[in-house]
Amino acid sequence: MARLVVLGGGVAGHTTATFAAKWLGSQHEVVVVTPNAKWNWIPSNIWVGVGQMTKEEVTFDLAPVYAKAGITYHQAKAVSINPEGSDSSEKPFVTIEYTQEGKAGETEVVEYDYLVNATGPKLNFDATPGLGDGNGQLGENTVSVCTADHAVHASHKLAEAVEKMKGGTRQKFLVGTGHGMCTCQGAAFEYIFNIENELRKAGVRDMADVKWISNESFLGDFGMGGLHMKVGGYVVSSKLFAESLYAERSIDWLIGAHTSKVENGKVEYELLDGSKGEEEFDFAMLIPPFAGVGLKAYDKAGEDITGTVFAPNGFMKVDADYTAKPYAEWKASDWPRTYQNPTYSNMFAAGIAFAPPHLISKPMKSPNGTPINPTPPRTGMPSGIIGKAVAHSVCDLMTKGENAHLHEASMAEMGAACVASAGKGVFTGTAAAMTVYPVVPDFEKYPGTGRDTDYTFGEIGLAGHWIKHILHFLFIYKAKLNPGWTLIPE
Amino acid sequence: MKEEELNFEKEQFSLTMIPGKFARSMRTCLIWQFIRFVIINVKMIIVVGKSH
Numbered sequence: 274m275a276r277l278v279v280l281g282g283g284v285a286g287h288t289t290a291t292f293a294a295k296w297l298g299s300q301h302e303v304v305v306v307t308p309n310a311k312w313n314w315i316p317s318n319i320w321v322g323v324g325q326m327t328k329e330e331v332t333f334d335l336a337p338v339y340a341k342a343g344i345t346y347h348q349a350k351a352v353s354i355n356p357e358g359s360d361s362s363e364k365p366f367v368t369i370e371y372t373q374e375g376k377a378g379e380t381e382v383v384e385y386d387y388l389v390n391a392t393g394p395k396l397n398f399d400a401t402p403g404l405g406d407g408n409g410q411l412g413e414n415t416v417s418v419c420t421a422d423h424a425v426h427a428s429h430k431l432a433e434a435v436e437k438m439k440g441g442t443r444q445k446f447l448v449g450t451g452h453g454m455c456t457c458q459g460a461a462f463e464y465i466f467n468i469e470n471e472l473r474k475a476g477v478r479d480m481a482d483v484k485w486i487s488n489e490s491f492l493g494d495f496g497m498g499g500l501h502m503k504v505g506g507y508v509v510s511s512k513l514f515a516e517s518l519y520a521e522r523s524i525d526w527l528i529g530a531h532t533s534k535v536e537n538g539k540v541e542y543e544l545l546d547g548s549k550g551e552e553e554f555d556f557a558m559l560i561p562p563f564a565g566v567g568l569k570a571y572d573k574a575g576e577d578i579t580g581t582v583f584a585p586n587g588f589m590k591v592d593a594d595y596t597a598k599p600y601a602e603w604k605a606s607d608w609p610r611t612y613q614n615p616t617y618s619n620m621f622a623a624g625i626a627f628a629p630p631h632l633i634s635k636p637m638k639s640p641n642g643t644p645i646n647p648t649p650p651r652t653g654m655p656s657g658i659i660g661k662a663v664a665h666s667v668c669d670l671m672t673k674g675e676n677a678h679l680h681e682a683s684m685a686e687m688g689a690a691c692v693a694s695a696g697k698g699v700f701t702g703t704a705a706a707m708t709v710y711p712v713v714p715d716f717e718k719y720p721g722t723g724r725d726t727d728y729t730f731g732e733i734g735l736a737g738h739w740i741k742h743i744l745h746f747l748f749i750y751k752a753k754l755n756p757g758w759t760l761i762p763e
Numbered sequence: 764m765k766e767e768e769l770n771f772e773k774e775q776f777s778l779t780m781i782p783g784k785f786a787r788s789m790r791t792c793l794i795w796q797f798i799r800f801v802i803i804n805v806k807m808i809i810v811v812g813k814s815h
Contacts, residue, residue, distance in 0.1 A: 521782060658814050732799065736800035762815070763811070
């Protein structure tokens with residue numbers, strides 16, 4: 274019997290572990306190490322953040338699901354990896370530290386035959402002074418929708434702001450990115466339109482100033498260098514699409530901005546042209562930058578090999594081409610296909626945890642040398658697809674031997690759907706539904722836009738909104754491993 | 764002044780495009796949106812299929 278250890282229980286880790294457990298059966302063991310007791314459908318945190326859903330509607334307990342699937346579950350965080358074992362152990366192992374009540378702080382060694390690193394990101398709030406609390410957590414100056422608890426807190430703050438407006442006090446809302454190297458603009462994009470919609474519903478829109486602040490060099494970059502999509506018979510840049518949305522709803526924007534400091538009611542920023550400024554707010558939701566979770570790696574002698582296994586940003590190196598080269602020489606083939614670690618073939622990374630070879634958006638710097646550009650998104654659909662491909666590969670390695678064919682899932686050959694809703698009512702909400710194929714543009718295959726415009730499209734309406742609702746229920750149903758779960762695509 | 768023309772007064776919005784009454788109404792027209800729902804779903808399923 275061999276053992277697969279999966280670090281992380283988010284979209285990528287949960288997909289890997291549950292498919293591996295199904296395909297391997299009782300012949301092999303699947304272990305999940307995740308610090309969270311609950312699974313969270315993160316896209317719906319947006320609705321929690323405006324008070325349209327409860328935390329309970331977007332989360333569920335992991336323990337009974339893993340028990341049903343025959344997966345060994347440790348509510349713990351991984352601290353380090355020893356891919357060669359140690360003086361006292363021939364087998365590779367991970368050191369974990371429990372987070373569950375009653376065992377918190379206890380450490381344990383978990384040996385593995387295969388390891389999948391799907392830890393997701395560290396929400397690096399402290400990268401921007403005042404955005405974090407100095408201990409790596411969300412600070413008191415802004416709110417967040419990155420976790421269900423954060424979203425609950427955000428909804429309370431939003432309700433307070435609405436009450437103030439009803440009392441006659443004008444409020445300024447600032448939503449976007451909290452650092453020059455953030456990703457996940459899509460979440461902030463969806464949140465600002467949900468806030469705007471809630472303000473209209475509450476009858477206080479005329480008492481609110483709503484502003485977008487982002488590290489994108491143009492509206493609609495979304496960390497993917499923007500996209501050209503089919504809209505109403507035209508092929509248009511996402512810049513036009515996004516600007517139209519903001520203008521229609523009277524939302525101002527400040528782009529190419531590195532948020533350098535956050536204080537109570539004020540952010541300081543630097544723009545791509547090198548100028549600096551301040552923006553005041555009463556309510557701010559700023560996405561933090563992501564980093565690796567800080568896993569360490571040691572060789573058999575106990576020497577630190579973190580730099581061999583992980584990139585400087587803390588994400589795990591995989592089969593990507595990490596050679597430094599200028600933007601003009603970037604290729605779709607730079608992106609990983611199997612997500613296997615190049616040094617240790619029994620280690621893989623899935624979802625946000627793998628180190629991308631470079632940005633997708635054009636790299637930008639201010640004249641002061643401050644990098645201000647979105648980093649590549651790897652959340653949602655790509656995370657699930659990569660997780661499943663990695664599960665396939667590991668299962669084949671475990672059952673067919675070391676020479677088994679590895680499954681591939683390059684982001685340059687993979688699409689993604691982004692449905693950004695505004696409102697939640699079945700007949701009153703609308704959504705911007707966008708599909709991009711492929712996520713990473715391939716200018717050799719698709720000269721011009723880098724993408725297939727038959728499958729890269731966007732539109733606004735109830736249809737996308739219904740899809741958002743369906744995705745919410747479908748993916749939670751699937752993650753709970755209810756009957757027929759394997760039929761639901763990632 | 765038509766509703767969609769109001770926001771063009773802001774300099775930041777003056778070079779954008781803003782949907783008019785017909786475009787806005789189609790976003791919530793149940794018959795049209797049901798058709799779009801089917802089309803978007805079919806396209807998304809194709810994209811998912813191409814991605815695996």
